[in-house]
Amino acid sequence: MMEKTQEEQQSSPQMAAPDGGWGWVVVGSLFMSSALVFGLIRSLGVFFVEFVQYFGESAQAVSWIASIGLAMQQLMSPIGAAASNVYGTRPVVMMGGFLSGLGFILASQATSLVHLYLTMGLISGLGWALVFTPTVASVMQYFTVRRSLAMGLGFTGVGLASFAFSPLFQYLVEVYAWRGALLVLGGLSFNMIACGALIRPLGKPKVVLKTENLTKLNKCSSLLSRIFESFELSLLSHRGFLTYAVAITFFNAGYFIPYIHLVAHSRHIGFTEYQAAFVISVTGVVDIMGRVASGWFSDLGKIRMPHMLVVWTGLLGLSLMIIPVAVVYSGLIVISVVYGFCAGAMTPLAFAVVPEIVGIGRVLGALGLLQLIESVGGLLGAPLSGWLKDCTGTYTLSFIAAGSFLVLGMLVTMTLPYFWSCTAPPPPSPSKRMSQDGSIEDGLLKQTLSSNSVPESLCPLDDTPYSDKELKVCWKSDVTCPVQERDEIPQEMMHHTNSGEIL
């Protein structure tokens, strides 16, 4: 008993979210990582022009490089999450940074387009997957009260990087040609290794913890079970998770369509190149502001996070559908401002909602799986919008389709469990508990446990993180738990940002 108590005692301070202090350093690490992953991807257009000229291939063939990279980043996310569950986030992120840089360094030696697919696409894409999801999950672990703000601030890296990287890459290509520029970019990507080094672990990785707990009981440590645990496959039977996965897939399908088509649409209806570029710049700036503002506002706790998410996605969908209506330049600017703000506002929330649905302990695996599932939306959305444009000749239908995807996702979000209640749901916890835990916390957590109707995880004994969290929640202000939980729950999904950033 004493042993167990001591272990809990030892693990509790480690699992407690500092909500400040070193957490802000981790936010800075997220800032750099998101800049070097998505900011970099967004600015690769400069290279594509060079590749078209050098290899003599079509623009479409060259654009596959980015598509493969992004697809890898999303598809390999569960692997990043699983590796972090087993080895801890720090080594995984550092390895991811190394792989990203390696991909670009090898790409600088490419002699055919296929080489670029393999290096910039596969290798760097895998590196990005290993960097991004664990970094986001780490920020979420470091913050509870100010989670949304931390996420919003961390993601501003993408917007700022897209501004800074475009001219920088242009300069690098002019001075060093694309080979040299790719080499330098590989070096820049190595900075993500330093970002990974900054992520001090808050506790032992989940699977390690579990294996330690299990040594006393049955040897549940067969490989299959470990894999099951590290990938959080138990989430696939979790109704809230599945609902949200569907919603996010719809969001992803519609979110980035405007990013591809806004410039072309502006030129199509007769504005000049500079006017169109200005529209995009304005959208980008407002996007950054929207992220921070939404994160800050959501942390105030006035409105529940899923409700805010619904508000922003609804507004975003509507503004997308209105874009084709704007024929005057000032009208287009206004609509783009609204669109940019809502798109930015939605991003941190889309990630921060995840711990509310699945609990902070499973957030790593949840993020990985969500990215994998939402990539379907991304892969469908772009070709669909392109096909609509080819069929009808204008972008009107594409924008309307994008807006309706978002509205559809919003409707699906409304079917989340606990959506229609005024207070946040209790954090999901398995009903099976170790006896020692129960004795200590029963009195405090009775209310929590009884109101919990979220299906528990299939593998028993992933209690410890949850129990600590709930305990923390109840103690927080000495009032009844449900009121407190409202502040704890909201978390945000990285997936949205990923898909958005992609473009």
Next chain:
Amino acid sequence: MDLFLTNSSFALHKTLIERLELCGLLEVCFADWATISWNTGQNQVIIEELAILTPQYIELLCNLIDIPNNPPYITGYWTKDGQEIENSEETVNRNNEQYIIKRTFSIQARDLGNYSCMFRENEAQVTFVLVVPVIKDKRDKPVVSYTGDSVVLECKLKHTPNTWNWYKANNTEKGLINVTANPLNYKIFINGNETKLTVLNLTEEDSGKYICSAEFDIKPSESYVELKVLSYTEPLKPFIAIVVEVIVLVTLILLWEKCNKPDGANVFSSTRDESNGVQNNTARQRKLEH
């Protein structure tokens, strides 16, 4: 003030240009015309560019409208490159509130230039710029490549020349690039109005100015591209610098953490100070457990 190029006049303009290209040596081609509108106090200078491919006769026409007071006649003359052409002055009679002046020019290679119709009574003028087709999309930044790599230089035009030639400029001299003499180093691809020069097995000496020349009957049209060949050590310098920086950073971060690590209590108490109730919770939790 009337806009000079309305849609209808533009269409006419385009048709005339097409006719121009079909013209041969001794035909008079009705090449271009411009309508200028003159309102009180407004000057209007219009510039029209015409691409000339072969030596020919060209008729240029200026039509002046909206003159205040509608005088019965005005005096117009032609200039080439700013110099008045001798005996080109003529008196133009009013015709339905329009004043039309036109002249036929014989254009050979030396006659290319800026032709303007001007009027003594007011400042309105139209300038016709007669040139060989200009290669427009020229890169003003040098093309960069690496030793051992290959590079493609290209030139494009709107009109199709008789042939294309590539030269390498050494100081003031131009040396023709002969593919048959150097098949291992050069490849030239010609396809109508575009051409590509591929330079293989680059060395540092291949740096310099490359001139593509579009040969027309009247005169060749040239454009140049500058090539810079770098060795691989060039980008390696910033790369090594960044890698060193990353290694230093990572070492510092890990070392700093190691130095702070033995103070487990320190970490705990510091976090307690900084954050809100969370740490208080854990502290109280400990008390409870005890």
